[in-house]
Amino acid sequence: MKKTVIVTGSSKGIGAATAILFARQGYNVVINYNESYESANLLCRSLVGNGYSVITQKANVANRLETDLMVKETLYKFGSVDVLVNNAGVAYQGLITETDEIDFDRIIDINLKGVFNCCKSVTPVMVNQKAGTIINISSMWGQVGASCEVAYSAAKAGVIGLTKALAKELAPSGITVNAIAPGLIETNMNAHLTVEELNDFVNEIPLGRMGNADEIAAVAYFLASEAAEYITGQVLGVNGGYVI
Numbered sequence: 001m002k003k004t005v006i007v008t009g010s011s012k013g014i015g016a017a018t019a020i021l022f023a024r025q026g027y028n029v030v031i032n033y034n035e036s037y038e039s040a041n042l043l044c045r046s047l048v049g050n051g052y053s054v055i056t057q058k059a060n061v062a063n064r065l066e067t068d069l070m071v072k073e074t075l076y077k078f079g080s081v082d083v084l085v086n087n088a089g090v091a092y093q094g095l096i097t098e099t100d101e102i103d104f105d106r107i108i109d110i111n112l113k114g115v116f117n118c119c120k121s122v123t124p125v126m127v128n129q130k131a132g133t134i135i136n137i138s139s140m141w142g143q144v145g146a147s148c149e150v151a152y153s154a155a156k157a158g159v160i161g162l163t164k165a166l167a168k169e170l171a172p173s174g175i176t177v178n179a180i181a182p183g184l185i186e187t188n189m190n191a192h193l194t195v196e197e198l199n200d201f202v203n204e205i206p207l208g209r210m211g212n213a214d215e216i217a218a219v220a221y222f223l224a225s226e227a228a229e230y231i232t233g234q235v236l237g238v239n240g241g242y243v244i
């Protein structure tokens with residue numbers, strides 16, 4: 001039977017690359033989006049046009065009712081949820097003195113509570129199946145902390161803690177839970193950086209370049225594959241050697 005993956009935040013960037021790769025590998029794919037209705041549906045139409053099995057589902061990952069509904073709709077359409085890629089995320093840069101409580105709560109709600117919500121919505125399904133794979137997209141800033149990104153670094157560090165705890169909790173049910181900690185990846189998330197800022201950053205990366213979304217998608221696909229079935233609770237750094 002065909003496997004099904006939900007990729008949160010797959011209207012663009014790393015999520016879109018992940019949705020495309022899983023579709024090409026024969027998965028039923030749920031493209032989740034929150035605001036980007038048009039790009040999500042454009043991607044969906046182009047994949048369906050090429051014969052792949054793909055739907056879109058709007059859900060704000062920060063809202064449990066909406067993540068529950070997303071899983072319900074997925075089950076209704078495809079009958080199982082075999083892989084969940086928790087990719088949805090937003091960045092925030094600012095000194096702590098400029099970061100107010102509302103900013104902090106928003107970053108935690110989407111980047112950390114969003115992962116919790118989707119895991120919570122999908123866990124009963126995977127436990128019932130006695131199989132499943134959860135892949136959480138953290139960040140190298142969750143491993144080492146970024147200056148002027150207190151909220152984002154805290155959220156992404158939280159994702160790593162959640163990954164490790166949930167891996168232990170769900171292993172007896174045949175479910176693996178891992179995290180990917182990307183470095184600097186060429187997506188809209190970094191579009192605000194000037195050429196000079198990018199060059200300075202790239203100069204610090206041992207492999208001498210930014211990563212691309214396909215390189216994160218490939219690691220997510222590997223973690224969902226049979227080759228990775230003995231891997232759980234791990235954090236895979238995909239950062240060109242920036243954090244070793």
Ligand code: NAP
Pocket residue numbers: 008009010011012013014015032033034035036037059060061062087088089090091110137138139140181182183184185186187188189190
């Ligand atoms: P991106 O191009 O800005 O895409 C972010 C995605 O998240 C969009 O599809 C967006 O969908 C979705 N999203 C945002 N808020 C959402 C919400 N409340 N509910 C559902 N979806 C939501 O960024 P990206 O670079 O691909 O980032 C993907 C993940 O990788 C994020 O978790 C990010 O923190 C992580 N990451 C990125 C980098 C990097 O350098 N790019 C490095 C480390 C980690 P809508 O537009 O539809 O809301």
